[in-house]
Amino acid sequence: MQARSDTGQTKDRYKRWMPQPIQSAVERNRALEEAEVIVAGVFMSDDGPQAATKDERVRQALRSAAATGYRGALGEVLILADEDSSPHLIAFTGLGTSDKVNHNVVCSAAAAAIKKLPRASAIASVLHDSFDGDPSPAVEGYSLGSYRFTRYKSDKSKDVERRILHVEADPDAVDPAVARSAAVWLARDLINEPASVLTPAALGDRARQAAASSGLSCQVYDEKWLREQGFGGVMATASGSSLPPRFIHLTYEPSGKPTSRIALVGKGVTFDSGGLSLKPAASMELMKTDMAGAAVVIAVMSALSHFEATARVDAYIPCAENMTGGSAMRPGDVIVHYGGRTTEVTNTDAEGRLILADALAWASETAPDALVDVATLTGSMTVALGKKASGLFSSSDDLRTEILDAAGSAGERVWPFPLYDDYLSELDSDIADAKNSGARWGGAIIAAVYLKQFVGAEIPWAHLDIAGTGRSERDYLEISRGGTGTPVRTLLSWVLGR
Numbered sequence: 001m002q003a004r005s006d007t008g009q010t011k012d013r014y015k016r017w018m019p020q021p022i023q024s025a026v027e028r029n030r031a032l033e034e035a036e037v038i039v040a041g042v043f044m045s046d047d048g049p050q051a052a053t054k055d056e057r058v059r060q061a062l063r064s065a066a067a068t069g070y071r072g073a074l075g076e077v078l079i080l081a082d083e084d085s086s087p088h089l090i091a092f093t094g095l096g097t098s099d100k101v102n103h104n105v106v107c108s109a110a111a112a113a114i115k116k117l118p119r120a121s122a123i124a125s126v127l128h129d130s131f132d133g134d135p136s137p138a139v140e141g142y143s144l145g146s147y148r149f150t151r152y153k154s155d156k157s158k159d160v161e162r163r164i165l166h167v168e169a170d171p172d173a174v175d176p177a178v179a180r181s182a183a184v185w186l187a188r189d190l191i192n193e194p195a196s197v198l199t200p201a202a203l204g205d206r207a208r209q210a211a212a213s214s215g216l217s218c219q220v221y222d223e224k225w226l227r228e229q230g231f232g233g234v235m236a237t238a239s240g241s242s243l244p245p246r247f248i249h250l251t252y253e254p255s256g257k258p259t260s261r262i263a264l265v266g267k268g269v270t271f272d273s274g275g276l277s278l279k280p281a282a283s284m285e286l287m288k289t290d291m292a293g294a295a296v297v298i299a300v301m302s303a304l305s306h307f308e309a310t311a312r313v314d315a316y317i318p319c320a321e322n323m324t325g326g327s328a329m330r331p332g333d334v335i336v337h338y339g340g341r342t343t344e345v346t347n348t349d350a351e352g353r354l355i356l357a358d359a360l361a362w363a364s365e366t367a368p369d370a371l372v373d374v375a376t377l378t379g380s381m382t383v384a385l386g387k388k389a390s391g392l393f394s395s396s397d398d399l400r401t402e403i404l405d406a407a408g409s410a411g412e413r414v415w416p417f418p419l420y421d422d423y424l425s426e427l428d429s430d431i432a433d434a435k436n437s438g439a440r441w442g443g444a445i446i447a448a449v450y451l452k453q454f455v456g457a458e459i460p461w462a463h464l465d466i467a468g469t470g471r472s473e474r475d476y477l478e479i480s481r482g483g484t485g486t487p488v489r490t491l492l493s494w495v496l497g498r
């Protein structure tokens with residue numbers, strides 16, 4: 001990508017977000033001269049809204065806005081026109097009360113502001129004045145809030161190339177925010193791609209591309225290899241589709257001796273019709289999202305070299321399409337998984353656990369220090385937590401705490417659930433080691449306990465059920481409608497902490 005010609009001689013002044021048309025730069029005078037709008041934070045208080053900047057012009061404009069009833073609650077945005085000064089527009093974005101402000105609040109406020117400025121191409125920002133002067137949380141929010149998936153729109157006129165100009169802040173400070181948001185963009189792009197395009201083979205190709213541009217090694221295994229290795233869950237799930245399955249293995253090697261050996265597993269069901277236990281039409285419409293776990297894992301891997309992660313990380317991604325073709329798996333079939341454990345398929349729509357079973361057993365053989373899987377696994381999880389929080393299950397108290405802490409620092413909601421081993425009896429089978437589907441109540445826990453049977457007994461393991469959070473029907477704060485890229489930032493933060 002070339003820098004915009006109108007920035008001419010100063011093309012290196014802008015920090016590029018790799019996959020998206022946003023740039024970021026620092027220079028006070030230029031910022032105010034070039035920008036169409038200035039974005040400033042506002043705290044909510046008992047004495048009315050308070051400007052979270054020393055910028056006198058902003059403070060005065062906020063005082064003049066007193067009659068509007070604007071309070072400065074998080075996500076509340078007010079845009080004022082002021083023809084007499086430059087830039088003409090001021091956008092106030094609410095931060096809530098000042099005692100609660102942190103990196104994530106500023107990120108959310110920046111995202112809320114930029115969503116209300118869909119046509120603004122040059123934005124001056126003093127949002128870093130709200131919280132310790134660091135421009136990176138605002139940059140992360142501007143980037144996440146600018147996301148749009150327009151590949152299949154013939155009208156590209158709404159694709160705005162944006163420049164963020166930070167008024168008096170350190171330009172290099174934004175690099176981590178740029179890398180983090182680029183990873184989230186990658187996950188969103190993968191999730192939003194239609195299943196006719198993002199087939200299991202295409203997902204393998206995308207993983208190869210991500211690996212090539214971020215210094216990872218990548219192996220994509222085909223159906224022949226999967227059959228030979230005995231990945232019965234992956235083969236059975238793919239058997240009703242004309243598209244063959246794949247198994248992706250990505251590796252990140254740190255430059256020094258690894259501080260930890262981590263394995264990540266992501267569910268890559270590129271489309272889930274339910275198979276012969278067919279979903280109703282309304283539940284099938286968005287089932288291209290069933291590879292969100294895979295997208296999240298690929299996205300996390302793509303950012304590791306940028307952050308010079310010190311852990312070695314291996315990602316294992318089983319990819320298959322669950323369809324109803326004449327060779328589809330049937331209710332009542334018995335699958336032999338990698339490692340030899342067997343499953344009686346009682347519901348072909350509980351296919352995620354079938355492919356994850358193989359991958360978890362495979363990953364366990366490498367005896368990692370920690371094994372984490374991410375999957376859009378159960379409707380039950382969404383019933384329990386709604387659409388704005390992911391469920392966490394872990395066999396290790398330490399690992400659970402680490403991931404909850406990482407989620408807190410990343411600003412993503414993750415909530416812990418129990419792994420009650422006796423719940424496995426709900427899946428007792430007359431003819432195999434377990435059924436894949438059983439009682440309705442506690443379905444997310446039962447699914448997690450099912451998965452646990454495939455994880456090496458000594459391996460600290462965690463399972464993130466993102467059935468509710470992988471996709472959003474709404475645009476709010478830094479979440480965009482469509483694929484969300486949750487919980488890329490949590491996992492990235494966790495891996496970097498190992």
Ligand code: MN
Nearest residue numbers: 272349350351
């Ligand atoms: Mn399913």
Ligand code: MN
Nearest residue numbers: 269272290352
């Ligand atoms: Mn599924």
